[in-house]
Amino acid sequence: MTSPDRLPRWLLLAGIVVVAINLRPAIAAVGPVLPMIGQDAGMGSVALGLLGALPVAVFGIVSSMVHRLLHTLGVERTTAGALGLLTVATLLRSWPGPEANIWAGSVLVGAAIAVGNVTVPVLVRQDFPGAAARVTGLYVAVLGFFAGLSAAIAVPLAHLSTLGWRLALGIWAVLTLVGLLVWWPRARRAQPPEGGGQPAPAGGRLWRTSAAWQISAYMGLQSSSFYVALTWLPTVEQDLGFGAAVAGWHMFVLQIVSMVGNLSAPVLMRRSRDERLPATVAGLLVLSGTAGFLLLPGAAVLWIVLLGLGMGVAFVVSLTLIAVRAGDLRTAPRLSAMAQSIGYLIAAGALLVAGVLHGVAGGPAVLGVIVAVSTGTAVLGLLAGRRSAITA
DSSP states (O other): OOOOTTSOHHHHHHHHHHHHHHSSHHHHTHHHHHHHHHHHHTOOHHHHHHHHHHHHHHHHHHHHHHHHHHHHHOHHHHHHHHHHHHHHHHHHHHOSSOTHHHHHHHHHHHHHHHHHHHHHHHHHHHHOTTOHHHHHHHHHHHHHHHHHHHHHHHHHHHTTSTTTHHHHHHTTHHHHHHHHHHHHHHHHHOOOOTTTTSOOOOOGGGGGOHHHHHHHHHHHHHHHHHHHHHHHHHHHHHHTTOOHHHHHHHHHHHHHHHHHHHHHHHHHHHTSSSSHHHHHHHHHHHHHHHHHHHHOGGGHHHHHHHHHHHHHHHHHHHHHHHHHHBOSTTHHHHHHHHHHHHHHHHHHHHHHHHHHHHHHHOHHHHHHHHHHHHHHHHHHHHHHTSOOOBOO
16 A cells, blocks of 8 residues: 655645545435435335445445455545545436436445545554544544534425435535545555555454454444434434424534534543543443433433534544554554444444334334444443554
8 A cells, every 4th residue: 555655744634534524425414304205205114224224234345345445456546436436326316217226326325435434544544643543533523514514404405496305415426526536636646556466365364353343343333323313313303393404403413513522532532541431431422312312302402412422432433443453554454344344234234123113113213223232332342442453
């Protein structure tokens, strides 16, 4: 893998931020308009649950293959390719026509984001080895802001045009195209990685390492909380009597508060001997916020604050664990691929279960899924947060 050390640090950081801007709107904008998609396409809760789970399941499947792309093309070219694919996929999913466009576009959206999800920790490890927690916190804060913005304006955008939800989802292709234009010069100047013509090493040792499995499971449980809330909480709130636009803005609040959690996580990690404290506290915050929704839904904003803080800390912790536990640059892409492959398959399963349970028992059952996975996050944080060095 090449290291573009001739570029100034601000430009390296700007490249990571541009990727962050584009990796969540295509997913986050879906939740607030999910009932509209169901009405327009005639989908019930199970089909909508599958639609929400599909990109995340693709995250898990594709993530396990990304290290081969990195080995062959290098991280710069792989990142640019992901942005190009995301542009096409975002347009296809919203394109009027057969229902197959929604499903095929969702698969490609998941594939493109999966590649970006894996390349960013590698970029952080490569370009900012001494500031992994701080750069990861900034990256996730930007990612969260644009996720929240896309959720907040999804319903207003849908009401602007007869295209409805198609406009709310498809408009984000503009930003992905800008991101591709930013990355294209860097991708063109990047040299192929050494040994890029040879098959990528298998990295089987990693899959026999308990610390790698703990990080992967932690990634999965915290991702489950996030994606179930992102996809289903607006629908749950509408079931409870909140307006669709209000529920969308609640998602914006959740993401803004998540940014506070993102930026707080490095501080917590610096003040701890290892990552156990922030990893466990994050799960407990999400658990508390979800329990609050079940017991006193009228105080929704308070519970969203707790959810946002917990999810923000947990995500930065999970990405930082990948960056700091990898013993070398050879291990970093494999650990990132393993953690995100297993993690997002777990999250996809949680999303599918949430969709089925919503059809059977309504909003409380969906919240019950978040209770279960956030409890697991808190417990697993005690294991995954311990210091260790992992080599493939």
